[in-house]
Amino acid sequence: MSKLLIVDDEESICWGLSQLGESHGHQVMTASTAEQALSLAEEDRPDVVVMDVRLPGMDGLTAMQGLRDRVGPVPVIVITAYGDLQTAVEAVRNGAFDYIVKPFDLNQMEQVLDKAIYESRREEPSVGETRQVDGLVGSTPEMQDVFKSIALVSGSEASVLLSGESGTGKELAAHAIHRFSERASGPFIAVNIASLSESLAESELFGHLQGAFTGAESTRVGFLEQADQGTLFLDEVADIPLPIQIKLLRALEEGEVLPVGSTQRVKTNFRVIAATHRNLESLIKQGKFRHDLYFRLCTFQIDIPPLRKRVGDICTLAEFFLERLVDRQSGVQYRLTAEAISELEKRPWYGNVRELRNSIEHAALRARGGTILPEDLPAPVSKSFLGSEESDADSDIMIIELLKQWAEQQLIDPVQATNLYEKLMALIEPPVMNVALDQFHGQCAPAARCLGLHRTTLSKKLKQYGIENK
């Protein structure tokens, strides 16, 4: 049994959380103000506190400090209003164990409570964890994990690698990390490496002296120096030409740059956040990216999942973009019909949130009377249009690499190796068939068609591998 202290001025929340705590056999105390909570805590030290940040009188954040002064470290779960990231990040900075955004469901609270109770039993100071980041919208567990990582890493100086498909919000996440960091009052310099020509990349990044090369009419301060005291965001970092990678690594390690044409190193102090939609590990294997630079850039990695893997965010994001249009287009109220939402949730969104935002803006222009129907939406962007063959090529190379390793392993003793081809097929066919079947909701005929197999051949193989289908 643990002792829980619930602090909220909404009686219904105190009641609901008390029921939850008591049903798990915990002892529950409730308070409607922070002042009352502090005196209750002094009389009877709680193991875990659940507290709203907005309370009449003393606010929750101040109360957290008061609690620590009176009863030492106690895991505090903070309840915040939806979208109030600023408070949430502050709460985490002040040592909150976690935060929950209102309205929350009891299952979510139950999970966090379990973790907090476990933490309190470890008798160690609680570890801060967090959710949600402003400007970045999302309510699925996948995005909550991203928000939590952003809040955790923003207070440190660690270099961050943001990975994820194009349009998933990597640049927005980089901005958020900067805004919540100690460097927020310094510059945020965003450089899209892919847009720099190879010949100019060096002088753009490191700067140059007047006359350093033909066309260098005046001295230029490079991006690394411009980012002094702030954050340097290197977008599409996989595209840095190899010769410049070594120079960048050196600048990162030594905190100095050498402008082109100069012999004088210049000090610069910035935090680096890099982003990529490519698989850097596979580029390292191909000799196109330095592994030492990769380790320097990737002290902490945040992977932002593609939109199709967080379907629960699609409607929230669509409504968020529509609200912004209302502000811009004086008063037109937009409404997505249920059919339009269902169409949005069906699409693969290869262009991710960027594509969704464009589709919504397009649909709003076509919608009559503000009602958005499925036919108002533009056609989905196709995968090949986005040049995603690049990442396909990356994964092909990884598969080839793995297959080579597998074959070498099997052939360590060539005399013992038998039926390798059959074993290989048994490895690779089932996952491919499963995915094809999933795409067509278990129907064999269309799955066989896209695999290029006869229906009976596929059925036979499914039976052989024990895969069920309709």
Ligand SMILES: Nc1ncnc2c1ncn2[C@@H]1O[C@H](COP(=O)(O)OP(=O)(O)OP(=O)(O)O)[C@@H](O)[C@H]1O
């Ligand atoms: N979670 C989100 N909430 C609100 N807007 C988002 C979110 N994610 C992305 N966006 C919007 O989608 C667009 C693309 O985002 P962003 O440029 O950050 O993506 P990216 O991953 O950096 O893309 P790229 O790899 O192509 O540079 C922007 O308009 C951004 O505001």
